[in-house]
Structures are given as C-alpha cells and as structure tokens.
Amino acid sequence: MLAEFDLIRRYFMSSQEASTASNGVTLGCGDDATLLIPPAGQQLAVSVDTSVVDVHFPREAPAFAVGHRALAVALSDLAAMGAASRWCLMALTLDQRQFADDEATHAWLADYARGFHTLSQQHATTLVGGDVTSGALSIGVTVMGEVPVGEAFTRSGAQVGDLIAVTGALGGGAGGLALWQQGERDLAHPLLSRYLLPQPRLAAGLALRGLATAALDISDGLLSDLAHLREASLVGAVIALDALPLADELESTLGREAALRAALSGGDDYELLVTLSANDLATAQQRLASLGLTLTVVGHCCEALGVSASDQSDLSGYAGWQHFSGDAP
Amino acid sequence: MLAEFDLIRRYFMSSQEASTASNGVTLGCGDDATLLIPPAGQQLAVSVDTSVVDVHFPREAPAFAVGHRALAVALSDLAAMGAASRWCLMALTLDQRQFADDEATHAWLADYARGFHTLSQQHATTLVGGDVTSGALSIGVTVMGEVPVGEAFTRSGAQVGDLIAVTGALGGGAGGLALWQQGERDLAHPLLSRYLLPQPRLAAGLALRGLATAALDISDGLLSDLAHLREASLVGAVIALDALPLADELESTLGREAALRAALSGGDDYELLVTLSANDLATAQQRLASLGLTLTVVGHCCEALGVSASDQSDLSGYAGWQHFSGDAP
Numbered sequence: 251m252l253a254e255f256d257l258i259r260r261y262f263m264s265s266q267e268a269s270t271a272s273n274g275v276t277l278g279c280g281d282d283a284t285l286l287i288p289p290a291g292q293q294l295a296v297s298v299d300t301s302v303v304d305v306h307f308p309r310e311a312p313a314f315a316v317g318h319r320a321l322a323v324a325l326s327d328l329a330a331m332g333a334a335s336r337w338c339l340m341a342l343t344l345d346q347r348q349f350a351d352d353e354a355t356h357a358w359l360a361d362y363a364r365g366f367h368t369l370s371q372q373h374a375t376t377l378v379g380g381d382v383t384s385g386a387l388s389i390g391v392t393v394m395g396e397v398p399v400g401e402a403f404t405r406s407g408a409q410v411g412d413l414i415a416v417t418g419a420l421g422g423g424a425g426g427l428a429l430w431q432q433g434e435r436d437l438a439h440p441l442l443s444r445y446l447l448p449q450p451r452l453a454a455g456l457a458l459r460g461l462a463t464a465a466l467d468i469s470d471g472l473l474s475d476l477a478h479l480r481e482a483s484l485v486g487a488v489i490a491l492d493a494l495p496l497a498d499e500l501e502s503t504l505g506r507e508a509a510l511r512a513a514l515s516g517g518d519d520y521e522l523l524v525t526l527s528a529n530d531l532a533t534a535q536q537r538l539a540s541l542g543l544t545l546t547v548v549g550h551c552c553e554a555l556g557v558s559a560s561d562q563s564d565l566s567g568y569a570g571w572q573h574f575s576g577d578a579p
Numbered sequence: 580m581l582a583e584f585d586l587i588r589r590y591f592m593s594s595q596e597a598s599t600a601s602n603g604v605t606l607g608c609g610d611d612a613t614l615l616i617p618p619a620g621q622q623l624a625v626s627v628d629t630s631v632v633d634v635h636f637p638r639e640a641p642a643f644a645v646g647h648r649a650l651a652v653a654l655s656d657l658a659a660m661g662a663a664s665r666w667c668l669m670a671l672t673l674d675q676r677q678f679a680d681d682e683a684t685h686a687w688l689a690d691y692a693r694g695f696h697t698l699s700q701q702h703a704t705t706l707v708g709g710d711v712t713s714g715a716l717s718i719g720v721t722v723m724g725e726v727p728v729g730e731a732f733t734r735s736g737a738q739v740g741d742l743i744a745v746t747g748a749l750g751g752g753a754g755g756l757a758l759w760q761q762g763e764r765d766l767a768h769p770l771l772s773r774y775l776l777p778q779p780r781l782a783a784g785l786a787l788r789g790l791a792t793a794a795l796d797i798s799d800g801l802l803s804d805l806a807h808l809r810e811a812s813l814v815g816a817v818i819a820l821d822a823l824p825l826a827d828e829l830e831s832t833l834g835r836e837a838a839l840r841a842a843l844s845g846g847d848d849y850e851l852l853v854t855l856s857a858n859d860l861a862t863a864q865q866r867l868a869s870l871g872l873t874l875t876v877v878g879h880c881c882e883a884l885g886v887s888a889s890d891q892s893d894l895s896g897y898a899g900w901q902h903f904s905g906d907a908p
Contacts, residue, residue, distance in 0.1 A: 282655075282657075282794075283659070283660045283662065283722075283724070285622045285624055285726070285731055286623040287622060287623075288618065294615040295613070296666075296668060296707060297612035297668075298668040298710050298719070298721060299670075300670040300672055300710050302713065304714075305714055326611075327611040331610070331611055337625075339625060343717060378625060380627065381627050381628055385631035385632070385717060388717060390629065392627060392668055393612075397614070404610055405611075465611075466611055482610075
C-alpha cells in the first residue's frame, strides 16, 4: 500500500519540479514545507475546497474527472476574486480497499493525476505541496493566487443600478448530474462535461478587472449565490428569467421548466456572477468574446432588498442546491 | 444539519476577524478567497497535512485534542523549516451521523474549535480560510509562514562531522498511544498529552536559525526521519542509544526495551531533529533553555552512508511507525 502512495508522491513531485523554476518556487515538494517567493506589490488570494466522494462527486466518476474537478472548484474561487492563479497544494485521502488490486489503484491514481495536472498546467498553477493519506476518498485543494492591491473583486461592491451578468451558460451542472443519475456516462456529452469537468473562469476574472463591481462564482445555484452578493452589498435584485443563458442541450434534455430550475437553483456551474455598470457592459463583453466566452445580462441591482423576477414569476419555489449525495439519510 | 455547519462557519469566522487587522489579512473568511499581504523580503513556507479519524487519531479522542492536534502537526512542518507561522486554512469534513443529536454535534464542534483556536492563538496563526463538508471525519490544515530569504532549514544541509540533536524528549507519542489503547483517558497524563496534544516547536525553530545546518520534524520516528535527512544530505549517522532523551514516565510505563523502541521508531513526537556544528552547540542549547526546552545530542553525521549505533547495537529491528490505525486490514 505504501508503495503506491510513494508512487503518487513521486508522480506529483516529478511533474511539478519541471515548472518550479519559472513560478517562484525555490524548494519544492519533498521537504517539510515548500518555499515560495511571494509576488511583490500584490496581494495573495488563498482559498481551500474539499471534494468528498458521494457528496460532491459520484463514487464511479472517472478518476480523470475527479482530479480535474477537485482542482477546478478550488480555482473557481480565485477566478471570482479576479486573481491570477499561481500555486496549489493537494491533500488526497484515498481508500485503497475500494480497488480490486494494486494495478487498479495504480491506474486510478495515474488517471487522477493526469486530470489534476492537465488543468493545473492550463492555468499555470504549480503544485507546491501535498499529502496522501488513507481513508474515505476526499481531496482538499488549497489554491494561492495574486491580485494587484485593491483590484480584487469582493461580494460587497455591487451598487443599485448595476447590471447583473453571468459568464457562459447556466444549468449544466444540475443537468449533467441528472443525466449521470439516468446512467449517461459519456464525458463528451456537453451536459455531463459541464458537471464533471467544469472550467474555472480564471481568464474571465482577469479580463473583468476594473469593470466588475462585485463577483462570486456560482457553485450553489444562481439564486443562492446571488443572495450572498445581495446581502454583502445591501442591494436587491431583479432577474429576467427569459434572459438566462441555458447550457447547450439543457432545455431539450430536461424540458423548459426543469431547465429553468437548473439554471436558477441548480449548482456546480462554476460560472462567474458579476455586477457592473451599464457603461462598462460593451467593454466587458468584448473582452470576454476574445476569450470565446459570453457575458449575459440576467438582471439588475435595485434598492428594494430581496429578489424578484422582472415578469412577476414566483421565485420562491426554487430551493437551493445540495450537490450530489449518493447516500444521504 | 446545515444549521450546524453555518454555526461552525460563524464560530470560526468571528474568532478570526478580531485578529485580522494585525496579521496582514485584508479580507477574511466569508468571500470566495481571502486576501493576504505577503511579507516583504521573506519567503513563504507552505505545507498541508491531513488528519484522518482511525488513521491519525482515535475516533474517541476528545474533540479539543482533535482540533489541537490537526493544527499542531501542520505547524510542526513550519517549525522544521525555521519559519514563523502566520496563517492557516482549515478544511473540516464531518460525519454528523456519528453524533446522537444536534446538541452533541454542537458540543463536539465547540470543543474542537476551542482546541484549534487555543493553539492558533498561542502561535499567532490567523485562520484565513476554511471549508466545512460532510463525510468521514477528516481535517486538512494548510499552514503558511515566513522565513527570511536563504535562512530556511532544509533536509539537505547536514555535513559530515555535524552533531545530530533533538529538541525535548522522544517516545511520548508512541507511549501515549500505547496507554490510550490500554484504556487510559486522562489527558493530563504526560504521555497521553504528548500523543494527543503535541506541541509544535516553532519557537525552537526560530531560535535555531543560523545554527542548524539541516532540520526536520520527527513525525514517523527518529530513525525513519533521520533516513530522510541522511538521504537528502548524503551523509551517514551514528546514534548513541544511551543519549536518547526519553519522555517522562516512558521507561517506567513501558520498560527499557519498549521505551527505546518508542524513542527510535515510534512516531507522532513532533520534536525537531537538527544537525549543527559542535561549535554552535552551546549557543543553541542556551537559546532553547531560555524557551524551557532541551536540545540533546543523540549522535553525529559520518561519511559512511547508513546508520549505526555507537555501542554496536543492532538497529535493524526497529521498524517504521504506522500511526494509529483502528480498523486497518
């Protein structure tokens, strides 16, 4: 058993050592701690996210997706700050008894590491520390990024009159989960891909610097996350239901009502929810278009606290998101 | 269930907000990420450690000790670098079904948080981020500290002729575990205290700056951890068995042979193992004495690779440490 754990340690260490020289790392994994050169004149943005089997992802999810997803959801928090990602630490807890034999363990670990590394390399994020322990499958990822002093997005900067906009499309996380539960296993399916291989919007976060007045990432559903922003900014919100950008194939798969529900109160989308002045909208949309991403206005901030639909629809029936839960009581 | 999770979020947030202004934190828990002001002219030392129930600590361990211990073992890695601790992030995974009712959950969480915070305050370490999820009990702690450029201890700096020394006393972790398994539950017992409430040697690490040529913390047992140092530094080691500083009551509790085994190959001691020039020993001992701590020479580095006992005892029978494992196969 320990041999496998040593193996993944080496696997993770060797792949990160190649990139350390270029990313402010003076002493990589393998000592008691890693030494980093912090960015001059910038603030460090740090966050931690834990992904637990049967809670955040299904036990049978492909190992590649498990590795990708654990890092993606953590990076999404940096995106929501407008921070550039630099470093991460990964604490993997693994129950080797879930595998038939050492070969199965090895295959799982290699696939998991490939998912994690592929994404970390896409976002120039160096793995600078890790821990591998034995126990129920769970991955804790700490991410560290940088942002110029005073330029980070918070949740509290939205002003009355600001537009409310979202990157990309909504409802794909919930739609993908529904498909997974119906037995769909093809990761190339656009909805399943949205659920199991979410893309952290780091480039969008950088592009929106100086434009967004507040931001967060949509992990628990638009309405739930918007509530955090409303409360922090002391504003109300009006949402235009017919403006919601629905994920590809969502409506055709689930039908209109369930698709709307997925977009409003589904979770695991990991798109950015931002507020911005109407004057900055065109600039923001141009910048995101150059990244191949849309920015869709879905409402605006108003003085009256609370949230309502512009067409007077009743929003009270859209409950919050509970993630995947395979064996919840 | 969520109410309890919200509760601990608030508990942890409120207690850290009071100290944020003084420790480089510009935006605390509650946003997507926390913004930190990195130390100018210093390197950041970062590390992550996961503590898993039934692997690293017994399921019935007092919640106070679980919180203390999870942070302590992570801080110990900063101590081994000679770094000053600044910040930490805590990812708590908790299975509420292990508790009889909400009141029991609440009591456990309050006690756990008290253990964590008491230690974090002792070491001026601000909790700057966290995540609370549902699953098998496990705590991942990321620690961040600072150290002047070039002054961190590594494992690779030991020279032939250097003395090998340890802080405090050895064998207490293994002795305490043995007592726990025999039914002892009094945390005031010196051995049980060593096992469940280890003290990270951060002050000792700072005091040894400029003196230690290499360092690490003893988590897996003296011989195992010394092997890492020997391999990284390309030196051999000679150990004087009769010089080993045994934890209080260790020999009287376990007998001479088992006490020696606990000191050599027991784990969970979290003392520092350092190498230093004989010329610096008196200074190092004086500095540690002012902290109420001993520094005991237990051997020296030699040219011939491998490890041997100065009295020619056979060291080959002392196996490595496997931590606590309540239900290992």
